[in-house]
Amino acid sequence: MRHGPVPLARLTLVLVYGSLLFAPGRVVAEDAISEQAYLQDLPVVLSASRLSQPLSEAPNAMTVIDRDTIRSSGYRNIADLFRLVPGMYVGYQDGYSPFVSYHGSTDNYARRMQVLIDGRSVYLPPFGQVDWADIPVHIDDIERIEVIRGPAAASHGANSTQGVINIITREASGEKGGRLSVNKGEAGISDTVARIRGAGSDLDYRLTLGERSDSGYASAVLNDSNMTRLANFRANYHPNAMDSIDIQLGYSEGVRGIGTVGRVTEPFRDIQTRSDFEQIEWTRALRQSDEIKLRYYHITRAYTDTAMPLLGTDVILTQRDEIELQHTFSPWADNRVVWGGGMRTDTLDDPASFSSPAPTVKQSRLFAHDEWRVTQSAVLNIGTMWENDGIGHHNNSPRLSLNYHLTPLDTVRIGVSRAYRTPVAFEEYSNTQYLVGKQYTSMGGLRPERMLSREIGYIGEFPSTSMTLDSRFYSDRLSDLIFLDPNPDGSMGFKNLYSFSVRGFESTLKYRWGENSNIVLNYAHQLMSCAATASLTLSAYNPLLQEYIDQCPKMVPLDSGSIMLVQQMTDDVALTVSYFNQGTLQLLDALEPQTQMNRVDIRITRSFGNLEKSGGGEVALVVQNAFQDNYTEFANTPQKRNLFFDRRTYFIATINF
Amino acid sequence: MSVALVFVLACPALSRAAPLRVTLAVSEEGGAYQSFSETLRSKLPSDKYELKIKRADDSYGGADLYVAVGMKAALQLASRDIPTLNVLVPKAGYDKIQNQAAARTAPRSAIYLDQPIERQIALLSAALPGTRHVGVLYSAAPPELPSIRRLMKEKSINLHDRAVDHSHPLNDALESVLEESEVLFVLPDTEVYNAGTIRNILLTSYRKQVPLLGISQAYVKAGALCAVFSTPEQVAAQTIAMIERYAESGKLAAAQYPNDFEVSINIQVARSLDLRIKDADKLRDEIRRIP
Numbered sequence: 016m017r018h019g020p021v022p023l024a025r026l027t028l029v030l031v032y033g034s035l036l037f038a039p040g041r042v043v044a045e046d047a048i049s050e051q052a053y054l055q056d057l058p059v060v061l062s063a064s065r066l067s068q069p070l071s072e073a074p075n076a077m078t079v080i081d082r083d084t085i086r087s088s089g090y091r092n093i094a095d096l097f098r099l100v101p102g103m104y105v106g107y108q109d110g111y112s113p114f115v116s117y118h119g120s121t122d123n124y125a126r127r128m129q130v131l132i133d134g135r136s137v138y139l140p141p142f143g144q145v146d147w148a149d150i151p152v153h154i155d156d157i158e159r160i161e162v163i164r165g166p167a168a169a170s171h172g173a174n175s176t177q178g179v180i181n182i183i184t185r186e187a188s189g190e191k192g193g194r195l196s197v198n199k200g201e202a203g204i205s206d207t208v209a210r211i212r213g214a215g216s217d218l219d220y221r222l223t224l225g226e227r228s229d230s231g232y233a234s235a236v237l238n239d240s241n242m243t244r245l246a247n248f249r250a251n252y253h254p255n256a257m258d259s260i261d262i263q264l265g266y267s268e269g270v271r272g273i274g275t276v277g278r279v280t281e282p283f284r285d286i287q288t289r290s291d292f293e294q295i296e297w298t299r300a301l302r303q304s305d306e307i308k309l310r311y312y313h314i315t316r317a318y319t320d321t322a323m324p325l326l327g328t329d330v331i332l333t334q335r336d337e338i339e340l341q342h343t344f345s346p347w348a349d350n351r352v353v354w355g356g357g358m359r360t361d362t363l364d365d366p367a368s369f370s371s372p373a374p375t376v377k378q379s380r381l382f383a384h385d386e387w388r389v390t391q392s393a394v395l396n397i398g399t400m401w402e403n404d405g406i407g408h409h410n411n412s413p414r415l416s417l418n419y420h421l422t423p424l425d426t427v428r429i430g431v432s433r434a435y436r437t438p439v440a441f442e443e444y445s446n447t448q449y450l451v452g453k454q455y456t457s458m459g460g461l462r463p464e465r466m467l468s469r470e471i472g473y474i475g476e477f478p479s480t481s482m483t484l485d486s487r488f489y490s491d492r493l494s495d496l497i498f499l500d501p502n503p504d505g506s507m508g509f510k511n512l513y514s515f516s517v518r519g520f521e522s523t524l525k526y527r528w529g530e531n532s533n534i535v536l537n538y539a540h541q542l543m544s545c546a547a548t549a550s551l552t553l554s555a556y557n558p559l560l561q562e563y564i565d566q567c568p569k570m571v572p573l574d575s576g577s578i579m580l581v582q583q584m585t586d587d588v589a590l591t592v593s594y595f596n597q598g599t600l601q602l603l604d605a606l607e608p609q610t611q612m613n614r615v616d617i618r619i620t621r622s623f624g625n626l627e628k629s630g631g632g633e634v635a636l637v638v639q640n641a642f643q644d645n646y647t648e649f650a651n652t653p654q655k656r657n658l659f660f661d662r663r664t665y666f667i668a669t670i671n672f
Numbered sequence: 673m674s675v676a677l678v679f680v681l682a683c684p685a686l687s688r689a690a691p692l693r694v695t696l697a698v699s700e701e702g703g704a705y706q707s708f709s710e711t712l713r714s715k716l717p718s719d720k721y722e723l724k725i726k727r728a729d730d731s732y733g734g735a736d737l738y739v740a741v742g743m744k745a746a747l748q749l750a751s752r753d754i755p756t757l758n759v760l761v762p763k764a765g766y767d768k769i770q771n772q773a774a775a776r777t778a779p780r781s782a783i784y785l786d787q788p789i790e791r792q793i794a795l796l797s798a799a800l801p802g803t804r805h806v807g808v809l810y811s812a813a814p815p816e817l818p819s820i821r822r823l824m825k826e827k828s829i830n831l832h833d834r835a836v837d838h839s840h841p842l843n844d845a846l847e848s849v850l851e852e853s854e855v856l857f858v859l860p861d862t863e864v865y866n867a868g869t870i871r872n873i874l875l876t877s878y879r880k881q882v883p884l885l886g887i888s889q890a891y892v893k894a895g896a897l898c899a900v901f902s903t904p905e906q907v908a909a910q911t912i913a914m915i916e917r918y919a920e921s922g923k924l925a926a927a928q929y930p931n932d933f934e935v936s937i938n939i940q941v942a943r944s945l946d947l948r949i950k951d952a953d954k955l956r957d958e959i960r961r962i963p
Contacts, residue, residue, distance in 0.1 A: 048743065048762055048764045048765035048768060049743050049762075049765070049862070050699075050742055050743055050760050050761060050762055050765070050785050051862050052762070052860030052861060052862050052865065053762070053785050053786070053860060053887055053888050054704050054760070054785075054888070054890075055862065055867065055888075055890065056867065056890055057867055057870045057890045057891060057893070058867055058870065058871065058894060059893055059894055059895070060870060060871050060874040060875060060894050060895040061874055061875075061878055061894070061895025061938070061940075061941055061944075062895075063940060065875075065878075066878075066940055066941065066943075066944035067944055068943070068944065069943065069944060069945075069946035071946065072943060082879075186875055188871045188872050188875060214872065215868070216868035217868070219871070253871070256867070256894075300893075303893075303940075304893075304938065304940040304941075351940075423948050625844070625847065625848075627843075627847065628843070628844055628847070
């Protein structure tokens with residue numbers, strides 16, 4: 016009896032103290048002033064890989080498309096944004112299949128650029144393409160896109176042959192809350208996206224669910240209505256000040272129309288696509304802003320055509336696993352080294368294209384890159400990537416560039432680099448069993464395509480007029496290009512057949528006047544020359560090859576450019592006007608040249624509240640090709656000849672909660 | 673006799689033969705507390721001083737001078753009328769102790785953990801000359817806010833302040849202050865700045881290309897552009913000087929800011945934001961020249 020109250024009192028005491036100990040900082044902070052503000056440990060947030068290089072110090076020419084630009088554009092598809100990059104081409108082979116190339120492309124599989132999303136390569140076999148429509152990342156979740164114009168294997172890995180599109184998505188961290196956005200408009204446009212975010216002291220996450228559909232070109236000639244659903248999840252766990260674990264999961268599925276009127280081999284039908292990825296990345300911050308990063312990801316992509324003429328069901332299943340370790344540190348004063356290695360395994364299941372199964376390709380690589388501040392005004396970037404491409408080649412892709420600050424505001428960059436493109440599975444191993452149309456039989460033994468790039472650039476800032484200028488002259492030479500080579504049995508193979516050189520000038524001028532107006536002008540001038548470097552297996556066809564070679568310089572428009580004007584009209588009304596000009600051009604396998612493009616896109620928006628905050632949002636009206644310019648698109652069949660991108664208007668309504 | 677004893681105790685200078693007994697009351701283990709204690713132990717001449725190091729919860733025993741390291745120890749010693757030197761305490765904390773204290777006879781002083789606002793503004797001007805708009809966030813307006821505003825005004829810098837509270841969550845206040853500011857000036861407020869919020873603050877400000885001016889090395893490591901701060905070793909050196917003067921005169925010098933300090937820069941952040949900033953030593957020398 017006597018002992019009863021004592022433990023009770025002690026328990027009460029423990030509970031009271033316990034609750035004080037575990038109470039959030041608020042209680043403590045109000046009660047007492049502590050030295051914790053000065054002595055607390057903080058997690059390393061802006062670690063090496065989160066920081067972007069300023070243009071004046073980057074080893075390559077680079078165009079950055081940030082979140083504001085993405086929003087101002089009003090675009091629904093990621094690929095359309097690349098019209099804002101000088102020298103870049105965005106083509107559509109139907110209403111939902113864009114392809115993006117830089118300095119020309121042989122066909123609608125633009126194979127000579129790497130595309131990375133948070134370090135994950137979405138340039139996939141068997142054809143070497145990026146399927147922009149089924150990437151399980153919503154345009155609204157993109158933080159920024161760095162488009163590296165020029166080879167960058169030393170920093171961005173294999174197949175960064177002509178350049179790299181480096182997409183960085185939004186962090187998981189942010190304020191708790193949600194966002195709902197709906198697009199409705201012409202051409203059957205109907206999109207919905209919802210996002211929620213949560214944040215805690217050591218775990219942040221965001222989840223995006225979206226659906227996107229339209230009726231493509233809305234033409235009777237093409238069956239290209241399409242619908243894509245996607246889910247994207249990102250969580251960041253930071254148990255302590257040094258470690259951060261980032262988990263990303265994505266899934267998308269789509270139903271797309273396929274087929275062309277008047278083509279027996281392409282009857283109207285639907286195909287299904289499915290993509291998913293799982294990615295985990297561990298970053299440990301070391302002293303200064305040094306870090307170690309380990310990344311693993313898996314990608315699955317399935318393409319199912321259940322009504323392929325005669326064949327019945329055609330399934331292409333692509334899987335990729337990759338692991339990469341990267342260490343960033345300063346071994347000596349004024350030097351900063353990024354080095355590491357990675358391994359990638361691509362597996363394919365595509366019985367129609369590979370009657371003997373396509374081998375699993377295991378690529379491995381080592382890379383090292385040093386940024387050396389030789390003097391106050393000279394930054395030397397020197398690096399290389401060594402790779403075993405998994406199909407019998409060892410490639411070394413060095414890059415050397417010098418950025419010299421003539422004044423703190425004027426920089427000259429001189430660079431030279433080499434890079435390779437590994438033949439894709441279809442080029443190296445195809446052995447088709449199609450029941451209709453052309454058969455493909457690869458003879459193997461292809462050499463990688465080789466790139467030698469040289470450039471001299473100037474980056475100037477003119478603070479008094481709020482202007483920046485980024486220009487360069489370049490000369491790129493691609494050798495051993497792979498192209499079609501007819502086999503004696505009537506099937507089609509591939510061979511290293513020709514080379515091309517592109518020389519040109521590119522420039523971006525950004526100008527801001529007043530608080531509310533800014534304009535970005537891009538211009539590219541390109542000159543291409545091509546030469547056959549080998550003979551076809553059947554020499555009788557050589558004149559035909561020569562015809563292609565003669566046409567090859569037309570792969571790039573002589574002149575192209577864009578202007579994007581963003582004007583804040585009042586506190587809550589903003590106007591974006593974009594103008595795109597592209598001279599006439601003809602991809603190598605297109606039937607005829609594309610006509611000149613003079614397209615104007617307009618977006619008017621009225622915002623309410625804070626755009627990123629609960630209760631805030633906006634309504635916008637987007638008119639694409641506002642003045643109905645009848646420019647033609649890429650056409651590799653006669654039926655697609657006069658397919659025009661008709662003016663389309665759609666509304667966007669966005670609300671945060 | 674007892675009068676003589678008191679006299680002798682109060683004037684340690686007269687009792688040169690016996691070493692001065694100094695007891696350190698340390699609030700926490702490890703980190704800055706440990707660096708401070710270790711420096712003091714190694715640098716304080718053992719023939720003249722008898723140093724004891726105690727945890728804040730221990731019983732301290734008798735000593736000629738107590739050095740409270742951190743607020744917890746400072747608060748425990750505050751109620752006792754014994755000669756006390758407080759270190760690693762913020763000025764606001766020490767001021768509170770002084771205001772609440774009953775009348776006392778024993779001397780008390782402090783070396784603050786914070787840097788004088790003038791010094792922080794000097795760093796701002798030296799590192800980012802031409803800055804015209806500076807933002808601050810706080811959970812409760814600090815008493816020194818008017819003087820910060822006045823000192824900035826003297827350098828033609830406009831101060832934009834936002835309170836973070838229930839009706840103005842951190843992100844709202846942050847986004848709104850970043851709209852108007854070229855630099856975010858960190859105030860010692862753990863309600864606003866802590867391990868849970870710093871990610872969001874640094875990522876948002878980085879996206880808006882607004883650098884942070886931090887208050888410790890940890891901020892610079894995390895991603896702030898720069899900070900001026902004193903290391904525990906520098907505070908220890910200043911503490912030794914004060915102890916030695918106390919040994920000679922029996923008086924503690926007035927409470928003071930740290931006189932020696934470091935400047936730290938996150939050079940990678942500076943480069944990424946395309947800020948051409950002088951190196952840390954040059955900045956420190958420049959700030960030191962300011963009276």
